[in-house]
Amino acid sequence: MIPGQFSYHAPATLPQAIALLGEHGYDAKILSGGQSLIPLMRFRLAQPAHLVDINRIDGLAYVREEDGALRIGALAREADLDAEPLVHERYPLLADAIAVIADPLVRNLATVCGNVAHADPANDHPAVMLAYRAEVVAEGPSGRRVIPIDDFFVDTFVTALEPNEVLVELRIPAPKPGSGGAYQKLERKVGDYAIAGVAAQIVVGADGLISEAGVALTNVGPMPIRASEAEESLTGRHPNEKTFADAARLASDAADPVTDLRGPADYKRAVTRTLTARALQRAAERALS
Amino acid sequence: MATTTTEQLGGYGQSVKRKEDPRFLRGKGTYIDDIKLPGMLYMDIVRSPFAHAKITNITTQPALDIPGVLAVITGKDLDAAGLAWMPTLMSDRQMVLPVDTVMYQMQEVAAVIADSRYAAADGAAAVEVDYEPLEVVVDPFKALQDDAPILRPDREIKSNRIFHWEAGDSAATDKAFAEADVVVEQDMYIPRIHVASIETCGCIAQVDEVSGKLTVWMTTQAPHAIRTVFSLVSGIPETKIRVISPDIGGGFGGKVPVYPGYVIAVVAALTTGKPVKWIEDRSENLQADSFARDYHMKARLAATQDGTIKALDVVTIADHGAFDAAANPSKFPAGLFSIATGSYDLETAHVEVDGVYTNKPPGGVAYRCSFRVTEAVHMIERMVDILADEIGADAAELRFKNFIQPDQFPYKSPTGWEYDSGNYPAALQKALDQIGYQDLLREQQEKRERGELMGIGISTFTEIVGAGPSNTFDILGIKMFDSAEIRIHPTGSAIVRIGVQTQGQGHETTFAQIVADELGLPVDNIIVEHGDTDTAPYGLGTYASRSTPTAGAATAMAARKIRAKAKELAAHLLEVSADDLEWVDHKFQVKGSPGSSKSMAEIAFAAYTNHPQGMEAGLEAVSYYDPPNLTFPFGAYICVVDIDRGTGMVKIRRFLAIDDCGTVINPMIVEGQIHGGLAMGMAPALLEEISYDEHGNIRGGTFMDYLLPTAMETPAWETGRTVTPSPHHPFGAKGVGESATVGAPPAIVNAVVDALSHLGVRHIDIPITPWKVYKILEEHGAAE
Ligand SMILES: Cc1cc2nc3c(=O)[nH]c(=O)nc-3n(C[C@H](O)[C@H](O)[C@H](O)COP(=O)(O)OP(=O)(O)OC[C@H]3O[C@@H](n4cnc5c(N)ncnc54)[C@H](O)[C@@H]3O)c2cc1C
Numbered sequence A: 001m002i003p004g005q006f007s008y009h010a011p012a013t014l015p016q017a018i019a020l021l022g023e024h025g026y027d028a029k030i031l032s033g034g035q036s037l038i039p040l041m042r043f044r045l046a047q048p049a050h051l052v053d054i055n056r057i058d059g060l061a062y063v064r065e066e067d068g069a070l071r072i073g074a075l076a077r078e079a080d081l082d083a084e085p086l087v088h089e090r091y092p093l094l095a096d097a098i099a100v101i102a103d104p105l106v107r108n109l110a111t112v113c114g115n116v117a118h119a120d121p122a123n124d125h126p127a128v129m130l131a132y133r134a135e136v137v138a139e140g141p142s143g144r145r146v147i148p149i150d151d152f153f154v155d156t157f158v159t160a161l162e163p164n165e166v167l168v169e170l171r172i173p174a175p176k177p178g179s180g181g182a183y184q185k186l187e188r189k190v191g192d193y194a195i196a197g198v199a200a201q202i203v204v205g206a207d208g209l210i211s212e213a214g215v216a217l218t219n220v221g222p223m224p225i226r227a228s229e230a231e232e233s234l235t236g237r238h239p240n241e242k243t244f245a246d247a248a249r250l251a252s253d254a255a256d257p258v259t260d261l262r263g264p265a266d267y268k269r270a271v272t273r274t275l276t277a278r279a280l281q282r283a284a285e286r287a288l289s
Numbered sequence B: 001m002a003t004t005t006t007e008q009l010g011g012y013g014q015s016v017k018r019k020e021d022p023r024f025l026r027g028k029g030t031y032i033d034d035i036k037l038p039g040m041l042y043m044d045i046v047r048s049p050f051a052h053a054k055i056t057n058i059t060t061q062p063a064l065d066i067p068g069v070l071a072v073i074t075g076k077d078l079d080a081a082g083l084a085w086m087p088t089l090m091s092d093r094q095m096v097l098p099v100d101t102v103m104y105q106m107q108e109v110a111a112v113i114a115d116s117r118y119a120a121a122d123g124a125a126a127v128e129v130d131y132e133p134l135e136v137v138v139d140p141f142k143a144l145q146d147d148a149p150i151l152r153p154d155r156e157i158k159s160n161r162i163f164h165w166e167a168g169d170s171a172a173t174d175k176a177f178a179e180a181d182v183v184v185e186q187d188m189y190i191p192r193i194h195v196a197s198i199e200t201c202g203c204i205a206q207v208d209e210v211s212g213k214l215t216v217w218m219t220t221q222a223p224h225a226i227r228t229v230f231s232l233v234s235g236i237p238e239t240k241i242r243v244i245s246p247d248i249g250g251g252f253g254g255k256v257p258v259y260p261g262y263v264i265a266v267v268a269a270l271t272t273g274k275p276v277k278w279i280e281d282r283s284e285n286l287q288a289d290s291f292a293r294d295y296h297m298k299a300r301l302a303a304t305q306d307g308t309i310k311a312l313d314v315v316t317i318a319d320h321g322a323f324d325a326a327a328n329p330s331k332f333p334a335g336l337f338s339i340a341t342g343s344y345d346l347e348t349a350h351v352e353v354d355g356v357y358t359n360k361p362p363g364g365v366a367y368r369c370s371f372r373v374t375e376a377v378h379m380i381e382r383m384v385d386i387l388a389d390e391i392g393a394d395a396a397e398l399r400f401k402n403f404i405q406p407d408q409f410p411y412k413s414p415t416g417w418e419y420d421s422g423n424y425p426a427a428l429q430k431a432l433d434q435i436g437y438q439d440l441l442r443e444q445q446e447k448r449e450r451g452e453l454m455g456i457g458i459s460t461f462t463e464i465v466g467a468g469p470s471n472t473f474d475i476l477g478i479k480m481f482d483s484a485e486i487r488i489h490p491t492g493s494a495i496v497r498i499g500v501q502t503q504g505q506g507h508e509t510t511f512a513q514i515v516a517d518e519l520g521l522p523v524d525n526i527i528v529e530h531g532d533t534d535t536a537p538y539g540l541g542t543y544a545s546r547s548t549p550t551a552g553a554a555t556a557m558a559a560r561k562i563r564a565k566a567k568e569l570a571a572h573l574l575e576v577s578a579d580d581l582e583w584v585d586h587k588f589q590v591k592g593s594p595g596s597s598k599s600m601a602e603i604a605f606a607a608y609t610n611h612p613q614g615m616e617a618g619l620e621a622v623s624y625y626d627p628p629n630l631t632f633p634f635g636a637y638i639c640v641v642d643i644d645r646g647t648g649m650v651k652i653r654r655f656l657a658i659d660d661c662g663t664v665i666n667p668m669i670v671e672g673q674i675h676g677g678l679a680m681g682m683a684p685a686l687l688e689e690i691s692y693d694e695h696g697n698i699r700g701g702t703f704m705d706y707l708l709p710t711a712m713e714t715p716a717w718e719t720g721r722t723v724t725p726s727p728h729h730p731f732g733a734k735g736v737g738e739s740a741t742v743g744a745p746p747a748i749v750n751a752v753v754d755a756l757s758h759l760g761v762r763h764i765d766i767p768i769t770p771w772k773v774y775k776i777l778e779e780h781g782a783a784e
Helices: A014-027 A037-042 A078-082 A085-090 A092-099 A112-117 A125-132 A228-234 A241-254 A265-288 B021-025 B075-080 B117-126 B170-179 B223-234 B260-272 B282-288 B337-341 B373-391 B395-402 B424-435 B437-449 B507-519 B547-574 B600-609 B667-686 B739-759 B770-779
Strands: A007-009 A028-031 A050-053 A063-066 A069-073 A135-140 A143-148 A153-155 A166-173 A179-187 A194-204 A210-218 B041-047 B053-059 B069-074 B085-087 B093-095 B108-114 B128-133 B161-168 B182-193 B202-207 B214-218 B241-244 B276-279 B291-303 B309-321 B348-357 B363-365 B453-462 B482-488 B494-498 B526-529 B581-584 B587-590 B593-599 B620-625 B634-643 B650-660 B718-721
Touching: A014 A028, A014 A050, A014 A135, A014 A166, A028 A037, A063 A085, A069 A085, A069 A112, A078 A092, A078 A112, A085 A092, A092 A125, A092 A179, A092 A194, A112 A125, A112 A166, A125 A166, A125 A179, A125 A194, A125 A210, A179 A265, A194 A265, A210 A228, A210 A241, A210 A265, A228 A241, A241 A265, A265 B770, B041 B117, B041 B260, B041 B282, B053 B108, B069 B075, B069 B117, B069 B260, B085 B223, B108 B117, B108 B260, B161 B170, B161 B337, B170 B291, B170 B309, B170 B348, B182 B373, B182 B667, B202 B260, B214 B223, B214 B260, B223 B241, B260 B276, B291 B373, B309 B337, B309 B363, B309 B373, B337 B348, B337 B373, B373 B395, B373 B453, B373 B739, B395 B424, B395 B453, B424 B437, B424 B453, B424 B634, B424 B650, B424 B718, B437 B453, B453 B739, B482 B507, B482 B547, B482 B600, B494 B507, B494 B547, B507 B526, B507 B547, B547 B581, B547 B587, B547 B593, B547 B600, B547 B620, B593 B600, B634 B739, B650 B667, B650 B739, B667 B718, B667 B739, B739 B770
Parallel strands: A007 A050, A028 A050, B041 B276, B214 B241, B291 B363, B309 B348, B494 B526, B650 B718
Antiparallel strands: A063 A069, A069 A166, A135 A143, A135 A166, A179 A194, A194 A210, B041 B108, B053 B128, B069 B108, B085 B093, B161 B348, B182 B291, B202 B214, B202 B276, B291 B309, B453 B634, B482 B494, B482 B620, B581 B587, B587 B593, B634 B650
């Protein structure tokens, strides 16, 4: 499992990285944690002629709450977020997901931004970001732009990023009072990509009714899926078993899985229902505690 | 005063820390890939994307144009040297490189030799091969139909049937079934799985420029047998071939066969005059190396209404892939599958196996299993549960009722084996007591009433290990004895060389313990060597739990020869007749005079400094041990599972393994073997499978999809032991390395089926994936 030949670049600044990307266009790939890209290269499924390693660029490895959002820098690793008490206290959906992504060795290197930028429907963070209604910050030759998450995923492995743009930051809106979230993932074994995964984020208002809901699905379609009808069915209702069962059915309808080594399509649809109900149940417990 | 108790010496029954661990734990082992020779070249292999195809053209120039690439070897090149085919251990033949047809996906097609691993890999990617796809046969049942293409036109017999093999008494079995009150029948499939050892296969081949001697460092479990085969095939005398098997990162049967890569590397070393290294990558290892299992069985049990089992009948289709390259003793094309009657006293039995060619990689290796015992145990342990379900009996009670009783040993089985010793009721009773069987049954009842799914599964298996007696067991004519050579140095330390080859079993420790106890020398003063054909005595290698039953016995016998000579030396030193001496507390002592004694260290010194006139100096011995019988370890395993009704996920809550492997040399090592074996037994039960689509494309050929269990999937194993020594082994030991892999899968399946039995479920084929379970739950309205 030896990759083909490639040139390796290690720019010291973002502008240098962006310039290199501009120079080599689609022949170049950004290397961040390398935990998706390097396996693809070793199998020779990806053979980029140029690797632009952004790991030597200072100032990208942050995670902090600022101006009403949790800001995750391009080089913040899964392990960095896991070590941050703020993430566990205020962003339990995110914390849940990190704990079930790959294994500790991978999480020491893998970046959250890389996970989203890779746009693999099997990755867990895309659904998490959809449920949070996060924003993506991209930097290119003409500066920064903010992309709403719903516009970010274009196709399997394809995003709204231009080849000369770097995903520099993810922004998750800070939780309102009465917020709760949870991630439920079913996997064949620990460290595996999901058979199906469900991210749920809700806000329970002072009146005891659900005022906002985000529900998104992992690995049950060619792209991460927002279960819009499930979200709509939740708003304005009491957070109880019946409400969740109805939403779970709608989420399951939104799934568009294929039969593969992670199980038959109808199985994946069925467990999407189970996982949605469980994720919402847990999210509600957290919202109300 | 020299140490004399078994405990101080580190003898039998002592949990001596493994001598090999300091180097392994510090990363200081020497595996093939750690060896680097000056001027060494690297080989990479071009493999077929098709499962069955004609090769119409191979263009090597693009590879040769890559800087660093020195040569490309194809089947035509090998054919010119008469090396395009090689013999297999099962008297079939196998392509080294194909001349015109590929037989399975990932088959070797050409080899690229380069001055770096990177150039070799780039070269392999650059070789252009044109294929013309042929009809693919992946289903062995279809392979047996009249209209199936003949996959091996090179053979004289134009059929995809490799062999038909039977054991037992067909007429008596038919009669028993005709007269039976109750007959249960079940189809079962044990899928293809892979040993997936952490170290992949590889070798370095080197030819000495001056002497012409060929040295091959290779990942092999059987270096001597390999050398003999190399010598027979090539005509090079054994003095000019040296096979060295250094530290091996797991064998499990997968390192018994000879793979094409080894042979091509040797050819490359001969043609380039430089050492050539070949190391498989993980995908090559999983996708092309020999697989295990792949047995389609139709089993029937005949019984009386009260549950006395009378007869067993099994008809099996064995998918052997494109070449019969299984690694069984030569007279046993279906291995020891006829052990199928297990721990039960049946009147009669009949077992049939048909081996079949398909467009899949060859193999049928004994994956941590003494030649098809795993398949046999799975079948009989499932069938006993199915019978229990049929007649409404408790699975434990039915086993007690049908066990071979302790006073029936040595027991002659209906298929002709003679079980050496056993006490099955004691093992099962101990397991039931230890796990709290009655409480579990009560808990299960309560849970069922609440709609929760919990199951309890039992497996009371018997193994058959230690091949084997020379009257029945050979590999290509070489008898399956094994050997040991012990030399005591003047100051009472010793070197032991053995004919078997460790791949993690701890031989460097346990074989030293045998010598320590037999000769009264501290275990720390004994080193064990193996794996180098220039220095180790001839033996057939380590697999099928044979090391302790064969080479372990040889080690004890060699030690006893030394003790006999030591007695003469002690008599000389003590100036008494040898008849007046007795071996007490690990030293020779004058009968009735405990003050007058000689330790082995004192005797050893005398062997070199003060031996009597007329006696040869030195203190050493060799033993080639031909076991009188196999050994029959056994165990009683109980598994408790919980099933998630919303996902079909099975969780093993508890797993208890009571094992009996006779006399235990090192309890800690036995425990380690059981733990590892249980994980490897759980894996195929719930996770692992290699399957193929209709085009012969492999599914599950990487660790992404070939699901090795981790510490997170495995439960906290509970273990226990009973001790029933083997009556014929010099110190009563049986094998143990494979018991758990063999015994665990049916315990797990029985537990899952038990959890669902009230829904009418009788059997589920392994691996029991969550979607298989969920489908059952949905069909019975039991899903969440
Ligand atoms: C054994 C194993 C198990 C895994 N299991 C899971 C799992 O269960 N769930 C899961 O979600 N993931 C899993 N992963 C994937 C892992 O989380 C990856 O690390 C992640 O998908 C990508 O992050 P990375 O930083 O490693 O990106 P890289 O591999 O470096 O890059 C991935 C892709 O994104 C691009 N890219 C990276 N960073 C940026 C950026 N800042 N801007 C623009 N483009 C960028 C790269 O060019 C490349 O195309 C697993 C990986 C392994 C090796």
